[in-house]
Amino acid sequence: MPTSDDLIVSVSGRLTHDWDFAFYKNNGEIANRMRAELGSSLTEISIDSEGDIDVRTAEGSFYVTPAGVIAGGWLTNAKSLSEPNGTEEFAQRMEALGKFNGSFTILAHSVRLFFRFTPENGLKLLGARGFENVLRSVLGDKTPSEVKSLKFSTKYDINNFSDSIELEASPKDVQFRYSRDGKGTDFESYRMFLRASGLTGMVEEARPFAEALLAAQPRGLFRRDLFGERKQSR
Amino acid sequence: MAYDVLIFGLMILGISTAVVFSYKIAHSSVYPVGMVRKMPSSQDSGEGALACESAPPADLIDFATEGEIIRHANVSEQTVRKYVYRMALRESAKQHLKGQIRKLQPIKIVLFQDRWETPFRGPEPEDVALEKEVAEHSETLEYHSISFAALEKRVRKLEVESVKKSQEIAKEKAQVLQPETVH
Numbered sequence: 001m002p003t004s005d006d007l008i009v010s011v012s013g014r015l016t017h018d019w020d021f022a023f024y025k026n027n028g029e030i031a032n033r034m035r036a037e038l039g040s041s042l043t044e045i046s047i048d049s050e051g052d053i054d055v056r057t058a059e060g061s062f063y064v065t066p067a068g069v070i071a072g073g074w075l076t077n078a079k080s081l082s083e084p085n086g087t088e089e090f091a092q093r094m095e096a097l098g099k100f101n102g103s104f105t106i107l108a109h110s111v112r113l114f115f116r117f118t119p120e121n122g123l124k125l126l127g128a129r130g131f132e133n134v135l136r137s138v139l140g141d142k143t144p145s146e147v148k149s150l151k152f153s154t155k156y157d158i159n160n161f162s163d164s165i166e167l168e169a170s171p172k173d174v175q176f177r178y179s180r181d182g183k184g185t186d187f188e189s190y191r192m193f194l195r196a197s198g199l200t201g202m203v204e205e206a207r208p209f210a211e212a213l214l215a216a217q218p219r220g221l222f223r224r225d226l227f228g229e230r231k232q233s234r
Numbered sequence: 235m236a237y238d239v240l241i242f243g244l245m246i247l248g249i250s251t252a253v254v255f256s257y258k259i260a261h262s263s264v265y266p267v268g269m270v271r272k273m274p275s276s277q278d279s280g281e282g283a284l285a286c287e288s289a290p291p292a293d294l295i296d297f298a299t300e301g302e303i304i305r306h307a308n309v310s311e312q313t314v315r316k317y318v319y320r321m322a323l324r325e326s327a328k329q330h331l332k333g334q335i336r337k338l339q340p341i342k343i344v345l346f347q348d349r350w351e352t353p354f355r356g357p358e359p360e361d362v363a364l365e366k367e368v369a370e371h372s373e374t375l376e377y378h379s380i381s382f383a384a385l386e387k388r389v390r391k392l393e394v395e396s397v398k399k400s401q402e403i404a405k406e407k408a409q410v411l412q413p414e415t416v417h
Contacts, residue, residue, distance in 0.1 A: 008395055008401060010392075050381050050384065050385075052385070061392055063388070067382075070385055072392040095333055114394075115397075116397045199344040
C-alpha cells in the first residue's frame, strides 16, 4: 500500500510587507537586477500585464509585487518536508526575492501545503467520513444520496498562528489545502517563520486523512517517490 | 380757458392713476426687491398665516429650521412647504435649461425632525475634494484586491497543475516499469 511519505506536496508561500509605492515605476530595474544576480537558477523572468515580476525557477514560480513575494508550485514530498532542511532552499529564495524590493516592514508570513488525491469514489468516501452529516444537519431527511461536488473551509487560531483548512472535492479529485499565517512582527525572517510553523507537524496532522484517501487510490499512483528511489511494488 | 381745463383734467387723471396703482401694489403679493412690506396685523397670529400665500425669505429656507421660519416669517408650515416645493421646481428647471444637470434627479424634499433639506443645494468645495479622495482611495483598494485575487487564482492553478503533472509523470513511469516487477 502507498504511504503518505511518498505523497507529492506543493508548497506555496507569501511574504507580505509594506506597500512599495515606487514598485511599478521601478519594476523593470528590479527585474534586471534579479536576472543579473540569480543567473542560471532562473528559468524565465518577465513582467506580467499587472506590472508584477514573474520569476520562474526549476523548483517553482514566484511573483514579486509591490506588497511582497508570492510563491507557488514548489514541489516536494511529505518525507522531505519532515527533514530539518526540507524547506531551507524555499525560505532562502523567498527572502532573497523579498530583498530586491528594498527594506520594508514585514507585515505577515504565510505558508500553504497543497495535496491532491485521486481516490475512486472520493465524494462517497468523504461523505462516509462525516461530511454527509454536515449536509444532513442542513437538509435533514431531504439529504441527497449523492453529491456532485464538495467544498469545505474553516479558519482558526492556534498559538501564534492563524490556520485554515480547505477541502474541495469533485468526481475527478480531492484537493486539500492546509495554510498557516503568522504576523510579521512575531518572526525575524521568513525562515524563522517556517521553522516555527513546523511543517512536519502540519503533515502529521493531515496524515490520517491523507492515508485514508491514498488507500482508496487506484494502484500505480504515488508508488514512486518524486525525488527518490522507486518503491518496491507489493 | 379750455387749455387750463385740459391741464387740470390731466392732473386729476394722473393723481387718480397714481393713487389706484399705489393701492394695487400695496395689496398685491408682487413687490420690488428690497421693499419690505408691512405685515397686516391679522397675520400676527398663527391661524391667520394659513391663508397667506406670501413667501418666506430665501435665506431662511436655506439655513433656518422649520420652526425658525414659521416664527420669524410669520408663515405656516404649509406655506413654507409650498414655497420650498415651488423653489425646488424652479431651480430644477433652471438647472436643466443650463445643462448643468446631466442626469435629472427626482425632486425630493426630506423633512427631518426639525430641519428642511433641499436637494439642490450644492456641496461645499472641501466636501467635493474629500469625496474625490475617498473615491480614488476606493478605486485603488478595489484595484489591489482584484490584483491580489488574480494572483491568488494563479497560484492555486499553479498548485493544481504542478501536482497533477507530477502525478501523471509518476503514473506513466510506474506503468512503464510495471512489466519488470511482474516476474
